[in-house]
Amino acid sequence: MTGRLAGKVALVTGSASGIGAATARALDEAGATVVVNSFRSVQAGEALASQLESACYVQADIGNEADARRLVATAIERFGRLDILVNNAGTTVKIPHRDLDAVTADVWHEILSVNVIGTWNVTAAAVPHLRESGDGCIVIVSSLAGVRPTGSSIPYAVSKAALNHMTLLLANVLGPEIRVNAVAPGLVDTPWTAEWELERAFVQKMAPLARSATPEEIAEAVIGLAQSRHQTGTITIIDGGLHLK
Secondary structure, eight states: OOSTTTTOEEEETTOSSHHHHHHHHHHHHTTOEEEEEESSOHHHHHHHHHHSSSEEEEEOOTTSHHHHHHHHHHHHHHHSOOOEEEEOOOOOOOOOTTOGGGOOHHHHHHHHIIIIIIHHHHHHHHHHHHHHHSSEEEEEEOOGGGTSSOSSOHHHHHHHHHHHHHHHHHHHHHTTTEEEEEEEEOSBOSGGGTTOHHHHHHHHHHSTTOSOBOHHHHHHHHHHHHHOTTOOSOEEEESTTGGGO
């Protein structure tokens, strides 16, 4: 296989659909071997892996530490190395920010256990192998909601703000062997947001580029960070310029 990332092995969490699936395809097109992962969407994950040139699928709940470690261990067992980790898996609950009563402890636990603790679980398991790579790279899929007071719910926004700071902290301690960066998308057209017509209309009206993003456009940025050899500790906002308003 030839390509910009030929010989590299990449693990993409939450990659059965949306941004994760687009990233897995982009990595495959760039020549990387890809480990596809999901927790619930097993058939979709298996189907995607079967369509890629060199890939496997691993079902795992990253919020469970043992599952996260098994996910990374399986990647090493199958392919012998790990060069790129894309922490994409996440969850949310759509709650208006003013509706404080709807934000229960269970909502906080559900979102933080996947978005923050899950990302940490996979990262901690992957770091020794990324160090061995000699050119290890972590890309965290955050959100504009972690930068500005927006997003599908307050717990979701807080979780993404935590990921942004985790990106900076990890970049500071994992160099020079491992680069750590994040992408912070605004509204992206995924199955999850298919019915978010009000939000989509707002973006079309306010953002300089006048539209929401496609998963493939976010994947382009992830691939760019994976190849940017002197870039670490950055959070790249991809929102069509909405943050300017």
